[in-house]
Amino acid sequence: MPHPATKVLVIGYVWPEPRSSAAGGHVMQLLEAFLGQGWDITFSSPAKPGENRADLVGLGIREVPIELNNSSFDAFIAELAPDIVLFDQFMMEEQFGWRVEKHCPDALRVLETSDLQSLRHARHQRLKDRLKADEASQDFSDLFAPALREEFELMADTDLARREIAALFRCDLNLMVSEFEIELLVEHFKVPRELLLWCPLMLDLPIEPFATYEARANFLSIGNFRHAPNWDAVLWMKNAVWPLIRQRLPGAQLHLYGAYTPPKAAALHNPNQGFHIMNWAEDALQVMSAARICLAPLRFGAGIKGKLIEAMLCGTPSITTPVGAEAMHGGMPWPGVIAQSAEDIAAAAVQLYCDPARWTHAQQAGLALLNERFRRQVHGPALIDSLNACRADLPRRRRDNFTGSMLRHHQHKSTQYMSQWIEEKNRNS
Known part of the structure; x- marks a missing residue:
């Protein structure tokens, strides 16, 4: 008797738009890797569909809109009973992670980061400060090559970093496109390397000849x-x-x-x-x-x-x-x-x-x-192998990640009560 297909639920911050952003393209590459395994995929998002969204249904992926701060999600995920839940951006883990853990405690929880938002925001603030202090300068070499320690100090006191790094700890596996960010997380934020998987863009190499120098302009x-x-x-x-x-x-x-x-x-x-x-x-x-x-x-x-x-x-x-x-x-x-x-x-x-x-x-x-x-033939199988290995060793991984279990215990309780309060407030308004 054949084994039932692995069920995957992807909770997206937005509906993927591969032609609008690299992040949307990476999500589609992950979905294609799952489809290649014959997995049963459901994509959900609380966002309104964008005008450039991908045709997920045409690929055989089920689409289910969801709502923030609404217990209807509890019934949905309990019935779906996914084996793997992928959060696209850490805010989705904040919103839905406690509900996933409550109703599907054995589901592997995976975070797709795209990039470290707290790093991007901290660098933006550093640029703003620099421009404020020296508006005329057009040489930014001092901003472009900081040591890892400098980046850590830039981020460490921000609420965004505290939220984002906590979400990484709470998940069983985090997909990272940047090796630089992996080293920053391991060396200075003390995230266990076991929780991080280098998973860059997964591409098929071009097979048609490139347009020549003479054929191009602008x-x-x-x-x-x-x-x-x-x-x-x-x-x-x-x-x-x-x-x-x-x-x-x-x-x-x-x-x-x-x-x-x-x-x-x-x-x-x-x-x-x-x-x-x-x-x-x-x-x-x-x-x-x-x-x-x-x-x-x-x-x-x-x-x-x-x-x-x-x-x-x-x-x-x-x-x-x-x-x-x-x-x-x-x-x-x-x-x-x-x-x-x-x-x-x-x-x-x-x-x-x-x-x-x-x-x-x-x-x-x-x-x-x-x-x-960036070859798909390398990173696609590596992703699937890592997910399967994590599922096979999930109790040990969660036991060893005590910081993550501690953060889930405290943060999810506060998130749960806040969400339930908002839902009750919405119901009575």
């Missing part, structure tokens, strides 16, 4: 405008980087694509300066493949950057910062240039744009990097 930048690091990069390009590029290449054109373009971004559109706000790209890989250079001057952020992965998939060399390249190349040559100031970014962009030999070498470096670090 600079390109791409990214969700709602994501604060992307918006900051757009402003830095507009005010500092792009004017320097135009001084060297007066006819240069920059096309900026992004989902959910706000009026403040649309207002930056200026064809006379070669600065074009293009709104959402229906096919991001198509527009990336037509560009000669991808510009990603990120001054803060965390995780790994989907736009730079897309550039490699399209054979498009990129210019970025140490923050942009963080945890992506593992010491291998970067497929373009990593620079730390507006002047150096502009100089590198122009040089690479105008040098066919160097450009072709960077294109091939991107392919080598994808092959070495």
